[in-house]
Amino acid sequence: MLLAGASGTLEVRIDEKRFRSAEGGAVTAVAGLDFSVPAGDFACLIGPSGCGKSTTLRILLGLDRDFSGHVTLPAAGARTGVMFQEPRLLPWRTVEDNVRLMLPPARRGTDLGPLFAELDLAEARTRFPQELSLGMERRVALARALAVEPDLLVLDEPLVSLDDMTAARLRRLIAAAAAVRGVTVLMVTHNVREALEMADRLILLAPRPTRVIGEERLDRRRGDRPPVWIDSIRADLARRYPGTISED
Amino acid sequence: MAPDGAGRSRGALNRSGLRVLSLVVFLLVWEAIALLAGRATMPSPLEVGRFIVAETAAGELLRHLAYTLARVAAAFVIAMAIGTAIGIAMGRSQLIDLFGDSWLIVLLNTPALVITVLAYVWFGLNEAAAIGAVALNKIPNVAVTMREGTRALDPKLDEVAEVYRMSALDRLRHVVLPQLGSYLAASARSGLALIWKVVLLVELLGRSNGVGYAIHLHFQNFDVTAILGYSVAFATVMLVIEYALVQPVERHASRWRIRHA
Numbered sequence: 001m002l003l004a005g006a007s008g009t010l011e012v013r014i015d016e017k018r019f020r021s022a023e024g025g026a027v028t029a030v031a032g033l034d035f036s037v038p039a040g041d042f043a044c045l046i047g048p049s050g051c052g053k054s055t056t057l058r059i060l061l062g063l064d065r066d067f068s069g070h071v072t073l074p075a076a077g078a079r080t081g082v083m084f085q086e087p088r089l090l091p092w093r094t095v096e097d098n099v100r101l102m103l104p105p106a107r108r109g110t111d112l113g114p115l116f117a118e119l120d121l122a123e124a125r126t127r128f129p130q131e132l133s134l135g136m137e138r139r140v141a142l143a144r145a146l147a148v149e150p151d152l153l154v155l156d157e158p159l160v161s162l163d164d165m166t167a168a169r170l171r172r173l174i175a176a177a178a179a180v181r182g183v184t185v186l187m188v189t190h191n192v193r194e195a196l197e198m199a200d201r202l203i204l205l206a207p208r209p210t211r212v213i214g215e216e217r218l219d220r221r222r223g224d225r226p227p228v229w230i231d232s233i234r235a236d237l238a239r240r241y242p243g244t245i246s247e248d
Numbered sequence: 249m250a251p252d253g254a255g256r257s258r259g260a261l262n263r264s265g266l267r268v269l270s271l272v273v274f275l276l277v278w279e280a281i282a283l284l285a286g287r288a289t290m291p292s293p294l295e296v297g298r299f300i301v302a303e304t305a306a307g308e309l310l311r312h313l314a315y316t317l318a319r320v321a322a323a324f325v326i327a328m329a330i331g332t333a334i335g336i337a338m339g340r341s342q343l344i345d346l347f348g349d350s351w352l353i354v355l356l357n358t359p360a361l362v363i364t365v366l367a368y369v370w371f372g373l374n375e376a377a378a379i380g381a382v383a384l385n386k387i388p389n390v391a392v393t394m395r396e397g398t399r400a401l402d403p404k405l406d407e408v409a410e411v412y413r414m415s416a417l418d419r420l421r422h423v424v425l426p427q428l429g430s431y432l433a434a435s436a437r438s439g440l441a442l443i444w445k446v447v448l449l450v451e452l453l454g455r456s457n458g459v460g461y462a463i464h465l466h467f468q469n470f471d472v473t474a475i476l477g478y479s480v481a482f483a484t485v486m487l488v489i490e491y492a493l494v495q496p497v498e499r500h501a502s503r504w505r506i507r508h509a
Contacts, residue, residue, distance in 0.1 A: 063407050080411060088408050092426040092504040101422050102412035128504045148412065 008039030010152060010184055012060050014069040017052070029055045030067070031209035037201065039074055042178055042185040042222070044195035047205030047244055053188040054085075056210070057156050060186075074151045074184050081145025081183075083158040087137035089129040089144075096125040099144045112147065119143050119173060135166035139173065146177055153178060155187040159194060171198060175222060192237065192245055196230045198222065204237075204244050214241055291473040299477040308462070309481055315458040317485065319375075319447045323382035324439060330383070331390025331435070336424070338391065339398020355388040360446045364453055373454040382446045389442065390435045397431030398424075429501045437494060444486060 017030040029052040037043040045053050058064040060071045061082060073080070089098045099115075100108055116122045119139045129137055138158060145153055158174065159167040175198050178185045189195050195202055202216040216237065220229060238245045275293050282292040291299075303309040338345040338352075360381075367381035401424065409419045425432075451460025459478050466474035 061407075061411050063410060082408075082411050084404070084408070086404065088404050090405065090422060090426070092429075092501075093422060097422075101418065102408070102414065104413070105415070130504065144412075 008074045008151075008184070009072070010037040010060075010074050010186065011070075011072040012036070012056070013071070014056065014059060014067055016069070017055055017059065017064075017067040028209040030059075030211070032211045033069075033205070035203050035212050035215070037184055037186055039184055040182045041200045042175075042198060043187070043201045043203055044199040045186065045188045045203050045205060046190065046192060046195055047210060048207050049190055051205050051208050052210040053205065054156055057154055057186075057188055061154060078151040079148045080152045080154060081148050081150035082153075083138065083141045083145055083155045085156050085158075085160060087129070087134070087141040089137060089140055091129050094126050094128060095121060095132070095140050095143075098129065098140055099147050102144050103147055110147075112143075115143055115147055118177065119146075133166075135162055135170060138162070138170055142170070142174065142177070146181070149181075150183055153183050153185045155185065157189055158187070159189070159191070167194075174198070179222065192234050193230060196233055197225055202237075204241050207243060213244065289472065291476060295473055296476045296480060299473045300481055303474075303477060309478070312457060312459050312462045312478070313481060313485060315455075316444070316447055316451065316460065316482065319379055319382065319451070319458065320440070320444050322379045323386065323443050323447065324436075326379065326383040327386035327390055327439060327443065328432075328436065331387040332394045332428075332432070334387065335391040335394025336398045336428075339395040339401070345395070352388050352391060355384070356392070360385045360449055364446070364450050368454045378450045378455060382443055382450055385446045386439050386443050390439060393431050393435040393438075394428065397428040401427050426501070429498075433494070433498045433501070437490070440486060440489065440494070444482065 012033065012035055014030045014033040016028060016032075018026045018028050021027045033052075033056060035043075045056065047053050055064070059067050059069075060073075061080060062071075089095075090101070093101065096112065096116075099112060100110075103110060112125075113122070116125055119142060121136070121139055121143060124132060124136060124140070129140065132140070142158070155174065159170055162170065171194065187195070187198070196218065200218060200222070202214075202218065203212055204214040204216070205211070206213045218225075218233070234245070278293050282290045287295070300309065334348065338348055363384050364381045367377040367384070371377035371380070405423050405427075406419075409423050414423070447458070448460035448463065451458035452464045455461050459482050462478050463475050466478070
């Protein structure tokens with residue numbers, strides 16, 4: 001176990017995760033899901049909606065312990081930064097406090113100036129979340145995740161319901177921040193184009209009960225992936241994983 | 249109480265104007281009733297005002313007010329602290345809720361008089377029994393309100409606190425209590441109103457000072473002016489507390505909400 005931790009690899013093995021349905025029966029959400037992400041890799045979990053991606057994230061974040069299997073984080077006592085689907089900021093605290101309060105007490109005094117500058121939030125530090133656009137709130141959530149100097153960054157559809165320009169901007173910010181820090185990233189998305197632009201590795205999931213049906217390594221350097229390349233890879237994936245990746 | 253800018257100060261002026269008007273109407277209605285009912289049954293506002301001035305000059309009014317206010321404050325703090333703790337615990341844990349629910353219902357439905365009399369019988373005619381009895385009357389109300397508030401807490405923010413490993417104290421301060429703010433304000437407000445009524449009862453039954461004692465004393469002479477005088481004086485104090493303390497605190501706690509002008 002110590003060795004696995006020291007190697008810095010994220011290992012997730014969920015043998016089974018069941019939910020009690022509203023009618024009282026049991027629904028199996030995940031069955032035999034098994035994957036690992038090497039240290040510093042940017043991995044994307046791709047699967048049809050409702051397949052259990054968010055459930056998998058909740059399990060590896062330690063928010064759901066009612067499952068059979070095992071999760072090994074990149075390091076013993078690893079710090080995790082998260083962007084949930086919604087920004088989930090504290091509406092009664094300023095932008096700065098939202099970031100600072102999540103730091104371990106010993107680091108509460110850290111100068112957050114450079115981080116706010118990096119994410120273009122310097123002007124927003126004293127504002128309250130309700131005064132921000134969704135795109136800005138997401139950037140605050142990203143700042144909060146990066147501020148803890150995470151060993152693992154978990155992103156649950158961080159670009160969903162943003163307009164194209166805002167999404168593109170946030171995508172670049174996330175990619176740059178991850179690259180600079182060399183942090184291990186696990187991102188859930190159903191946008192294949194997004195995944196092909198950002199990830200080193202795609203983990204493709206089956207419909208519920210979900211399991212891994214394929215892993216793809218993307219060797220072309222991030223940031224050097226023209227639309228033509230993305231389209232061709234996407235078409236190829238759609239042919240090989242028709243249940244998970246659609247043609248259009 | 250910081251100035252909120254020129255835009256809102258005119259609105260504030262209109263609002264305080266309306267408050268003054270409501271007070272004037274109240275005094276006029278009182279005066280009219282006094283004229284109709286006769287002085288012995290219903291003294292006029294002016295007579296009651298004179299009594300308040302004279303009693304204040306004699307030092308009696310302020311002394312009794314101070315005793316009552318101290319008891320209200322002590323009982324309020326105790327009831328809010330214990331009631332909030334019980335309410336949060338019951339809202340968070342189904343087991344504690346199941347265990348404590350029937351206790352709460354029994355306590356909610358026990359008359360203040362019964363609790364007061366029993367407290368004096370069991371613990372003697374002393375200050376601790378008096379304040380304890382008042383607090384015990386209020387605790388179930390606070391607990392019920394705070395339980396509702398706790399049930400309405402957003403589990404998504406809890407998950408954020410969990411992932412970022414916030415300490416229990418930080419969670420309470422920055423995640424839980426701000427969400428409970430409006431519930432705290434509601435139970436504080438209804439709490440003050442209930443507590444001062446029960447304090448008077450407790451003073452009437454077993455104390456030798458305070459507004460309740462003074463009213464008891466004047467009741468024996470059927471001195472309506474004095475009874476109204478003490479009652480008005482204390483109601484004024486509570487009004488001041490509401491406007492100078494409760495409302496500003498509430499405004500400060502909800503300053504993050506977007507205000508729709």
